[in-house]
Amino acid sequence: MLEVQDLSVSYGGLRALQGVTLRVAAGQFVTVVGPNGAGKTTLFKTISGVVSPASGTVQWDGASLLKRPSSARAHLGIAHVPEGRQVFRTLTVQENLEMGAYPRAGRSQWARTLDRIHALFPILKERADQLAGTLSGGEQQMLAIGRGLACAPRLLMLDEPSMGLAPAVAETIFDRIAQIHKEDGLAILLVEQRVAEALELSDHGYVLDTGRMVLEGGYQTLLADDRVRRSYLGLGEA
Amino acid sequence: MFENILNAVAAGLIIGCIYGLMCIGLGLIFGIMKVVNFAQGELLMLGMYVSLYLVAGFTAIGFLGPYAAPFVAALIAGPVLFGGGALLHRFVLRHVSGLSTASRQDEGGFGQLIVTLGISLILQNGGLILFGSTPESVLTPLSASAFILGPFPTGALLFLNKAQVFAAVVAIVVAVVLWLVMERTTLGKALRAAADNPVAATYMGIDVDRAYRIAFGLGAAITAIAGGLMATYLSFTPFVGLDYVIIMYSGVVLGGMGSILGAFWGGLLVGFVQQASTLVLPPQLQNAAIFVVFLLIVGLRPQGLFGRSAERA
Ligand SMILES: Nc1ncnc2c1ncn2[C@@H]1O[C@H](COP(=O)(O)OP(=O)(O)OP(=O)(O)O)[C@@H](O)[C@H]1O
Ligand SMILES: [Mg+2]
Numbered sequence A: 001m002l003e004v005q006d007l008s009v010s011y012g013g014l015r016a017l018q019g020v021t022l023r024v025a026a027g028q029f030v031t032v033v034g035p036n037g038a039g040k041t042t043l044f045k046t047i048s049g050v051v052s053p054a055s056g057t058v059q060w061d062g063a064s065l066l067k068r069p070s071s072a073r074a075h076l077g078i079a080h081v082p083e084g085r086q087v088f089r090t091l092t093v094q095e096n097l098e099m100g101a102y103p104r105a106g107r108s109q110w111a112r113t114l115d116r117i118h119a120l121f122p123i124l125k126e127r128a129d130q131l132a133g134t135l136s137g138g139e140q141q142m143l144a145i146g147r148g149l150a151c152a153p154r155l156l157m158l159d160e161p162s163m164g165l166a167p168a169v170a171e172t173i174f175d176r177i178a179q180i181h182k183e184d185g186l187a188i189l190l191v192e193q194r195v196a197e198a199l200e201l202s203d204h205g206y207v208l209d210t211g212r213m214v215l216e217g218g219y220q221t222l223l224a225d226d227r228v229r230r231s232y233l234g235l236g237e238a
Numbered sequence B: 001m002f003e004n005i006l007n008a009v010a011a012g013l014i015i016g017c018i019y020g021l022m023c024i025g026l027g028l029i030f031g032i033m034k035v036v037n038f039a040q041g042e043l044l045m046l047g048m049y050v051s052l053y054l055v056a057g058f059t060a061i062g063f064l065g066p067y068a069a070p071f072v073a074a075l076i077a078g079p080v081l082f083g084g085g086a087l088l089h090r091f092v093l094r095h096v097s098g099l100s101t102a103s104r105q106d107e108g109g110f111g112q113l114i115v116t117l118g119i120s121l122i123l124q125n126g127g128l129i130l131f132g133s134t135p136e137s138v139l140t141p142l143s144a145s146a147f148i149l150g151p152f153p154t155g156a157l158l159f160l161n162k163a164q165v166f167a168a169v170v171a172i173v174v175a176v177v178l179w180l181v182m183e184r185t186t187l188g189k190a191l192r193a194a195a196d197n198p199v200a201a202t203y204m205g206i207d208v209d210r211a212y213r214i215a216f217g218l219g220a221a222i223t224a225i226a227g228g229l230m231a232t233y234l235s236f237t238p239f240v241g242l243d244y245v246i247i248m249y250s251g252v253v254l255g256g257m258g259s260i261l262g263a264f265w266g267g268l269l270v271g272f273v274q275q276a277s278t279l280v281l282p283p284q285l286q287n288a289a290i291f292v293v294f295l296l297i298v299g300l301r302p303q304g305l306f307g308r309s310a311e312r313a
Helices: A040-047 A072-076 A094-101 A104-108 A110-122 A139-151 A167-184 A193-200 A221-224 A226-231 B002-033 B039-057 B067-089 B109-131 B161-184 B186-196 B197-204 B208-230 B240-255 B259-277 B283-300
Strands: A003-009 A014-024 A029-033 A053-059 A076-082 A155-159 A187-192 A204-211 A212-217 B146-152 B156-161
Touching: A003 A040, A003 B067, A003 B186, A014 A029, A014 A040, A029 A193, A040 A076, A040 A187, A040 A221, A053 B283, A072 A076, A072 A204, A094 A139, A094 B186, A094 B197, A104 A110, A104 B283, A110 A139, A110 A167, A139 A155, A139 B039, A155 A193, A167 A193, A193 A221, A204 A221, A212 A221, A221 A226, A221 B109, A221 B161, A226 B039, A226 B067, A226 B186, B002 B039, B002 B146, B002 B156, B002 B186, B002 B208, B002 B240, B002 B259, B039 B208, B039 B240, B067 B161, B067 B208, B109 B240, B146 B161, B161 B186, B161 B208, B161 B259, B186 B197, B197 B208, B240 B283, B259 B283
Parallel strands: A029 A187, A029 A204, A076 A155, A155 A187
Antiparallel strands: A003 A014, A003 A053, A204 A212, B146 B156
């Protein structure tokens, strides 16, 4: 479904990504982990067309995404829940969700997706008329995810959804993401710093470090790897 | 004396409604694109001339009779300037605003300053060549007649210029329609989303460049309609924009930058102050009076009278 091949990105002279390759199949749960500044957000922005790569390809259903304007992604079924939530602060919660449903698929399935979003995050129904900028951090994250779901996507990209949240709230968010993956059969591409929780949920994981994919594999493979255990999990040698 | 006050207050409210509409045009462009448009006065001027030529040049509109034609022409100036504004954005402004400059340190502010000032000068002097410097106005029998109300206590009579009254009614209707479009329709919400967070709006599938083009076109159209309405009761030259650009900025800042309702109330307040000041000040000092009130309010409430905050307290 999504295929990133040999992708390199530079900001001015600085190399942020170097020869990155990644695949997400339909309904698959894929996680990318890596330290700060590894290039995870850059990878997402490149897939979303906000940053242009120096070389490499990004394909969606076998067709190149790079030629399409960045606003085409949502219409093609790719939802991007960005780092730092980025809700529309001056719009109400309900209007934020409506904007998520801007693409045609979102509009035609609006009644059903709205019910689903409210079932996952009941607080969004309670706060429907509140300005999104006045929500708490956790509520904003729920809104950002709900807004992503509103376009009825086939792939949900989540950039550090647990960032800055209390452990209990982060856990709720992870539970919901797992639920979305299981019950809605949505493919998920997740970037996380909470490596253990993230890898546990996923079918396949990648480790990104200073712009390169240094490791990939299933949950067991990654957890067994000494580098992952030491750097990200704070555990000793396997 | 009471009669003078009564008439100044009424005239202030009526002219204020038209100023309110004029300010909404500027407020829309600033609120959505964050572009400070120095050419807004010239968009007002173009609205006046479009209206003038429509009434003079097209029998189709002349057919509506001398009463309705000027107001219909003012409304048609809207779509005409929407097209003009959209083209101006497509070929000029998009290069100094929006996503193309978002990453620059000044967010394109200097470029916008120079470009919009340049557009303003070109339109003024182009207007001089095309339209000439003779003062014009869109004559209607209503311009020279008044509704007379009263007598009020002390025998005071209230004179309401008919052209101004009808212009104010049209202005209010247009403002309400625009407000409904911005609040209730998907287009309006998408424009507000693009203003709030352009990158996130792109992730939602909103073409932000197109949203800005529509916003600029709408802002031009709204101010142009206000211009067409004003043309029914005052005379103008290609330099008329200079007189009103200050009023528009005062109104928009007073209203709290970027809220449509705020811009309307700001414009209304400015029109009111301007007319009320004629009671105690010579007409040359009208704009000075506006500025004194402006400084007072901005000093006391820097967020503007109607600015609201979407941040957590
Ligand atoms: N707009 C930019 N201009 C210049 N350099 C940038 C820009 N955005 C990111 N970078 C650099 O690219 C590198 C990768 O950044 P990126 O945001 O992708 O990392 P990340 O893995 O998402 O980090 P974090 O976990 O902290 O979010 C960093 O060194 C960063 O400084
Ligand atoms: Mg990041």
